[in-house]
Amino acid sequence: MPFEFECPHCGIRTNVDDRYSGQSGPCAGCGKTVTIPTIGRGGVTVSPTASGGGAIIAVVVLVGLGALFVCSGMMMWTVRRAVPLPAPAPALTGSTPCDNNLRVLALAMHNYHDAYGTFPPACVAGEDGEPMHSWRVLLLPYLGRKDLYDQYDFDEPWDGPNNRALIPLMPPEYRCPDDLLSNYDATSYAMIVGPGMLSDGESASRMADIKDGTSNTIMFVEAHGARIVWTEPRDLDGGAMSFLINSGQAGELQGHADHVKTVFCDGMTHELPLGRAPGDLRAMATIDGGEVVDIP
Ligand SMILES: [Zn+2]
Ligand SMILES: [Zn+2]
Structure with missing residues (x-):
């Protein structure tokens, strides 16, 4: 039995x-x-x-x-422990390099959660309240990059003299191979940051905080061309963005020709197609909005 x-x-x-x-x-x-x-x-x-x-x-x-x-x-x-184990989702069969990057990042997030009891905050701020460090740096030990993490100096901001030297060493997982819009030192992937989302900047969420369910909540999205240097403590502004797909505006959801890849908090990747209602996407970015949204 x-x-x-x-x-x-x-x-x-x-x-x-x-x-x-x-x-x-x-x-x-x-x-x-x-x-x-x-x-x-x-x-x-x-x-x-x-x-x-x-x-x-x-x-x-x-x-x-x-x-x-x-x-x-x-x-x-x-x-969702009241329901039986769901059948494997179709999205798992599509396994592009971009999907793989997003899954590796999600797994690193969960391993971070195992160690600290929370997901990382989007950023760590200094005493003056200014963002100093990004979640992408906090995640390095869980991407097998303790070597790079150890070279980073948390006493100076991400763009201080020591840390600037690490910018060209971006781990490949932070970059979609199809991203033609970003500079060599910029990431293709971002959190959506704002009140009620996985992080509102310095705040960090636990698994238990994701009341909408990990399979209903976005962890990372593609933001090609957002010009976010990978160590920079900056992500998409969930309170200001339009949630339009591929609008061509920096700081918005921007990815492949007809879709943007995303990974949800359960580690599964999904394609958000052109024309998907911005209200749906905003709902997927909140952790406890209570919305019912069809996942693509
Ligand atoms: Zn991609
Ligand atoms: Zn375990």
């Missing part, structure tokens, strides 16, 4: 066969060691363990899928 198991580190839920009870292995979502509890009649409780080995749990849940996809599906499940 399979039973539901919740990772105590990252909260991902999955079904585990009871023959694995009492055994340890890495969580498919966060990789940390977990012990499958012994099943009792009154429900299942779990505590983290410091040691253990084997790939048992990963084998159980990684049935031929990439870890991120498993992670995505399970996170959606966590938020």
Whole structure:
């Protein structure tokens, strides 16, 4: 009999066969060691363990899928635990380099969340309230770029003398290969920042704050030509932007010929087609607006 198991580190839920009870292995979502509890009649409780080995749990849940996809599906499940695990979404079959970038960034966000208990804020401000550092720098250790992170000096702003030297070293994940509008040092991807959104600047959201559901809430969008240097603490202004797709205006949703790619908070990518109603897109950018919107 399979039973539901919740990772105590990252909260991902999955079904585990009871023959694995009492055994340890890495969580498919966060990789940390977990012990499958012994099943009792009154429900299942779990505590983290410091040691253990084997790939048992990963084998159980990684049935031929990439870890991120498993992670995505399970996170959606966590938020909507009353409903059965949804069928894999069609968007997962489209896997362009741009989709892959967005999924890698979303996975890094979740690993950051595992470590800190929140997603990163859009920016970190200095004592004067001016934005100093971007989420893109905070994410570096979770993109396998601890080396670059360690070279960054958080005591000076992003454009200080030390940090300016890192601008040409943008990790490729921050750039859509089809972005012909941005300079070599500019990112193609941005958060939508504003009240009620994933971050309103310095604020950081937790998974639990995303009341609309991770599968209904945008994490990053494409903003080709917005001229945002990748280390610059600047994103799209959710309060001021039009939410029109490919309007040609800087600081708006701008991407591929007939669509803009986006990744939602569950790690799944979607294409926002030309002509999609701006009101829908704004609703997808809020974390707890309570709107019901068809996801493309
Ligand atoms: Zn986990
Ligand atoms: Zn793209």
